[in-house]
Amino acid sequence: MRKYKGKRMKEEMAVINGEGTLIETEDILQSKHSNVSSIPTPKAFVKDKGGFDYVDEAYMRHQLNTHYPIWKWEIIKYEFVGDKAIIVHGRLTIIDHGVERHFDSVAAHRIASNSKGYVDIGNDLKAANSDCFKVAVNRLCNVADDVYRKKIPDLRLTEEQRDEIGRALDGIDHVTIGKVSDGMESLEINSTNYEATIKKLEQIKET
Numbered sequence: 001m002r003k004y005k006g007k008r009m010k011e012e013m014a015v016i017n018g019e020g021t022l023i024e025t026e027d028i029l030q031s032k033h034s035n036v037s038s039i040p041t042p043k044a045f046v047k048d049k050g051g052f053d054y055v056d057e058a059y060m061r062h063q064l065n066t067h068y069p070i071w072k073w074e075i076i077k078y079e080f081v082g083d084k085a086i087i088v089h090g091r092l093t094i095i096d097h098g099v100e101r102h103f104d105s106v107a108a109h110r111i112a113s114n115s116k117g118y119v120d121i122g123n124d125l126k127a128a129n130s131d132c133f134k135v136a137v138n139r140l141c142n143v144a145d146d147v148y149r150k151k152i153p154d155l156r157l158t159e160e161q162r163d164e165i166g167r168a169l170d171g172i173d174h175v176t177i178g179k180v181s182d183g184m185e186s187l188e189i190n191s192t193n194y195e196a197t198i199k200k201l202e203q204i205k206e207t
Contacts, residue, residue: 028097036067037142046147055144057130063143070095073133076104078125085110088128092136103140107132155190165194168201176204 045059064071076089085108093102109128112120138148157165162184169177180197183189189197 025097025099029099032067032097033142036063037145039063039143041144041147053147055134055147057134060134060137060143064094064137064141067143068094068096068141073136075129078128080111081108083111083113086124086128088125088132090129090132090136092133092140094140101140103136105132105135105139107135155187155192157184157189157191157194161191161194165189165198165201168198171205172201176201 041055041059045056046053047056048054071092071094074091074093076091079087079089081087087106087108089104089106091102091104093100095101107128109124109131111124137143138145165180165184169180172180180189180201183197
């Protein structure tokens with residue numbers, strides 16, 4: 001964990017001291033989390049276990065230190081499910097542009113054993129803690145969203161796509177133009193279906 005210095009500290013304190021508006025703070029947070037979410041996870045840090053992808057803890061910790069340097073990880077509770085598994089309840093707290101935020105996560109890990117008893121209970125505890133920590137980092141900080149399937153695709157139309165739809169609307173009745181305009185605003189018409197929209201508009205012109 002690191003402390004802010006200089007200009008960055010002043011920016012954080014400006015928000016804490018109320019010099020920035022709530023709306024400005026929300027915009028900053030949304031933009032930052034969107035940017036972090038869009039960072040592709042290097043393949044070298046993506047592992048496979050039982051057909052499921054997961055990310056190396058060291059990478060996630062590095063990203064946490066880089067983008068959210070003031071943070072704290074607490075173990076709220078360990079719980080043993082008989083002698084079969086360990087459940088960990090942890091809490092990640094970060095200072096996010098002057099706003100304290102936290103996320104509670106839960107993870108379970110199977111206890112390895114053999115005929116002589118537990119193989120390495122300490123290692124099982126560490127593995128459960130690691131899984132719990134990574135869940136919290138992903139959910140709260142948007143790190144490795146591409147791997148954990150939490151990334152929301154950008155469906156917004158590009159300027160070129162908007163212009164193309166605009167040209168297709170030439171000669172179309174005002175009611176349809178209004179519907180198309182509303183659809184573009186609500187993303188009902190988006191980058192995945194704009195070609196179908198243009199074809200439909202061309203068909204309307206031909207009738």
